[in-house]
Amino acid sequence: MRELAEAFGLALRMIVTADPVVTEITLRTLAISASSTLIACLLFTPLACLLHFARFPGRGAVISFIQALYSMPTVLAGLLIFLLLSRTGPLGSLRLLFTSRAIVIAEVFLIAPVILGLVISALKGVAADATDTLRALGAGRLQVARVVLHEARFAVLSAFLMGFGRAISEGGAAMMVGGNIAGRTRTLTTAISLGIGKGEVAASIALGIVLMAFALLVSLLVHLTGLRRT
Amino acid sequence: MSSRLRFAAPWLGFFLFLAFAACGEQPAPVQSAEVPVDTVVAVEDTVTGYPPRERVERLLVATTTSLYDTGLWAYMEPMFEEQYGVELDILYAGTGKALEWGTRGDVDVVVVHDRAREEQFIADGIGLSRTPFAYNFFVIVGPPDDPAGIRGMAPEAAMTALHDAATWPFISRGDESGTHAQEQRLWTAAGLEYDSVRTSGDWYVEAAAGMGPTLNMADEMRGYALSDIATFLAYQGDVDLDILVGEGDAMRNVYAVIPLSTARDSVMADNMRAFLISPEVQELIGAYGVEAWGRQLFTPCAGQDF
Numbered sequence: 001m002r003e004l005a006e007a008f009g010l011a012l013r014m015i016v017t018a019d020p021v022v023t024e025i026t027l028r029t030l031a032i033s034a035s036s037t038l039i040a041c042l043l044f045t046p047l048a049c050l051l052h053f054a055r056f057p058g059r060g061a062v063i064s065f066i067q068a069l070y071s072m073p074t075v076l077a078g079l080l081i082f083l084l085l086s087r088t089g090p091l092g093s094l095r096l097l098f099t100s101r102a103i104v105i106a107e108v109f110l111i112a113p114v115i116l117g118l119v120i121s122a123l124k125g126v127a128a129d130a131t132d133t134l135r136a137l138g139a140g141r142l143q144v145a146r147v148v149l150h151e152a153r154f155a156v157l158s159a160f161l162m163g164f165g166r167a168i169s170e171g172g173a174a175m176m177v178g179g180n181i182a183g184r185t186r187t188l189t190t191a192i193s194l195g196i197g198k199g200e201v202a203a204s205i206a207l208g209i210v211l212m213a214f215a216l217l218v219s220l221l222v223h224l225t226g227l228r229r230t
Numbered sequence: 231m232s233s234r235l236r237f238a239a240p241w242l243g244f245f246l247f248l249a250f251a252a253c254g255e256q257p258a259p260v261q262s263a264e265v266p267v268d269t270v271v272a273v274e275d276t277v278t279g280y281p282p283r284e285r286v287e288r289l290l291v292a293t294t295t296s297l298y299d300t301g302l303w304a305y306m307e308p309m310f311e312e313q314y315g316v317e318l319d320i321l322y323a324g325t326g327k328a329l330e331w332g333t334r335g336d337v338d339v340v341v342v343h344d345r346a347r348e349e350q351f352i353a354d355g356i357g358l359s360r361t362p363f364a365y366n367f368f369v370i371v372g373p374p375d376d377p378a379g380i381r382g383m384a385p386e387a388a389m390t391a392l393h394d395a396a397t398w399p400f401i402s403r404g405d406e407s408g409t410h411a412q413e414q415r416l417w418t419a420a421g422l423e424y425d426s427v428r429t430s431g432d433w434y435v436e437a438a439a440g441m442g443p444t445l446n447m448a449d450e451m452r453g454y455a456l457s458d459i460a461t462f463l464a465y466q467g468d469v470d471l472d473i474l475v476g477e478g479d480a481m482r483n484v485y486a487v488i489p490l491s492t493a494r495d496s497v498m499a500d501n502m503r504a505f506l507i508s509p510e511v512q513e514l515i516g517a518y519g520v521e522a523w524g525r526q527l528f529t530p531c532a533g534q535d536f
Contacts, residue, residue: 087335087492097336098290098321179321182304197442198299199465 007205014206015213026210029187032100032174033167036107040115041160043108048119049145063120069113078176081106085177098179103187106173111163118162122155123148154225161222165215288317289498292331293341294408295440296458297485298322300527302518306511314501324440326406332356338493339502343408343485345536357488358496362536363506364515364528365484368412370475371445371462372398372454380454381474386420388475392454393422396433399453401444404436412483413456419480445469458483460519460527484536485528507532 014022051063083089085097085105096102126148134144149156171189178185180194188211195204293303303320310318323331325342332340333356340357342348351357370380370388378398380388392400403410417424428434435453437444441461448455449469462473475481487506493499505511512530519527 092335098319179319181319181321182307184319197295197440199442199445199468201468 003201004205007202008209010202011206011209015210022207022210024183025186025188025191025207026214028100028185029168029189029211030214032103032187033107033164036104036111036167037160037164039104040108040111040163044112044115045119045149045156048116049123049149051116052120052123053141053145063117066113066120067117070117072110072113074110074170074172075176077106077110078173081109081173082176097177098181098185100178100185102177103174103185106177107167107170110170110173111166114166115159115163118159119156122152122159125155126151157225158222161218164218168211168214288319289339289495289502290319290321290337291339291341291502292321292323292328292337294325294328294343294485295322296343296409296461297341299442299464300460300519301522302515302528305518306505306514309511310502310505313505314498316498324403324405324407324409325411332488332490332492335490335492338490338495338499340488340490341485341506342488343483344411345484345486347411348486348488351488356490356492358491358500359503360486360488361503361507361532362484362486362534363512363532364530365482365536366459366528367477368409368481368483369457369459369462369473369477370454371448371457371471372474373452374470374472376472376474377452378454381472383475385416385475385478385480389416389420390422392433393417393420393427393430396431399433399435399448399451401435401437401448401451401453401455402428403441403444403456404438405440407441408483409441409456409458412481416456416480445471463519463523463525463527482536484531 013019051059051066081102082097084091085094085102086092087095087097096105130151131144131148134147139147169189171187171193174180174185174187175190175193178187178190180186180190186194188207192204192207192211195201195207297303298320299322307318307320310316321328321331321337325344325347328337328340328342329347329351331337332351333354340351345360348357348360352360370385372378372380378392378395380391383391392398402413414424417427428436435447435451437447439447441457442465444455445457445462445465446469447453449471454474455471459473462471487503489496489499489503506515512532515528516526516530519525
């Protein structure tokens with residue numbers, strides 16, 4: 001109990017005084033997870049539309065496979081990207097290993113299934129007869145996709161935020177491909193795991209509180225967006 | 231169309247803000263995902279006329295966790311960066327993982343503590359040379375009331391006592407670290423087969439974790455563990471464990487620096503070796519920790535054969 005109270009005190013102090021190390025790690029973490037989310041959204045929203053509207057044999061199996069990948073262990077994603085970027089790996093010559101860009105790549109890989117699968121679910125939520133009506137009115141494929149995407153925008157947005165949440169909270173991949181280098185690739189989660197290793201319990205909990213505060217802020221923003229609509 | 235824009239614009243703005251503006255606020259320490267981080271420049275060596283050798287802007291050093299956790303690297307890093315004009319990136323891992331990174335060519339220098347594996351690493355042609363630069367000691371820690379009664383024993387006798395009793399938990403790192411290697415050497419020195427020890431019963435627990443979590447586990451299970459002295463001192467306030475078996479030649483924990491043959495900039499990699507054994511840094515290593523822990527953490531040992 002004393003440890004927890006101490007940690008909350010320390011966390012508050014770190015936030016109020018804008019502790020330079022914590023600020024730096026927090027900003028880097030936000031930049032990395034936001035970049036990952038942005039890239040994954042731009043890449044995988046169109047792909048999700050394609051998978052939703054296209055009809056081809058094995059489509060159901062593909063979607064089930066994507067949904068199974070929601071639970072891909074973060075360390076496995078980290079290991080695969082590590083092997084890809086390692087000097088002896090296929091992309092070794094790019095020398096991305098142990099940089100923040102390597103973390104972005106791993107996180108895009110990690111959240112791709114979440115965004116794909118949840119955007120497909122969001123599109124499914126739009127009544128099928130709406131699509132039929134649009135088609136009957138002579139709308140082209142792209143127009144149908146745009147209208148349906150618009151109808152499903154809140155569910156699509158929460159898919160993006162799920163992706164952001166997974167990116168900001170994962171530590172296994174960031175540790176493996178980023179290496180937790182001070183001032184370069186240290187994120188909130190890897191800093192927490194280092195703190196635990198060093199026995200700095202209060203500081204670790206404080207960093208955890210900072211991370212949770214941002215998660216809360218993001219989900220509040222979603223909620224407010226929803227309120228403004230109704 | 232306009233409603234779609236009204237909806238999307240703030241969100242796009244939010245993410246863009248996080249992705250880019252966050253880096254703009256503190257350009258110096260924050261590594262943006264958009265800024266090139268690993269620019270390599272070729273520099274012609276005009277003095278010798280040799281073909282251009284690669285100059286890197288960052289030197290990657292993989293160090294053992296116990297050295298990292300004491301804060302020694304954070305202390306030495308700016309000194310090295312200033313002296314040699316390179317950005318030093320320190321990665322920490324157990325000896326096994328550090329050597330694996332080296333084998334893959336992902337780091338330029340390793341700093342580890344397991345002589346047998348280091349010599350193999352050099353025999354394999356990956357490490358260039360092994361230079362010991364500091365040592366401290368391993369200790370066996372356990373509950374202060376010491377139910378197994380090993381306090382003050384020789385290390386081999388203490389290990390034998392724990393094994394024969396097979397009652398009180400022994401928490402092993404179990405992660406191929408240098409400390410894990412030392413534990414295996416102690417079992418062998420005690421005349422026991424490591425593989426049979428580790429399968430001899432529930433008393434032997436493999437944490438497969440770093441030193442800190444292993445000490446926590448020993449504390450929770452009222453068990454014993456082998457630790458390096460530096461990590462134990464850092465943890466002393468948080469765990470109810472005492473040093474029961476201490477210093478002695480068999481418990482010497484030697485840290486050595488190995489530049490790699492695969493280093494992208496072999497001159498810079500060798501600079502790290504020279505730096506660690508330079509008289510100024512040797513003195514600094516010897517003085518380090520006295521203020522924070524009230525005692526010397528490392529004994530400098532450049533030039534000695536350990």
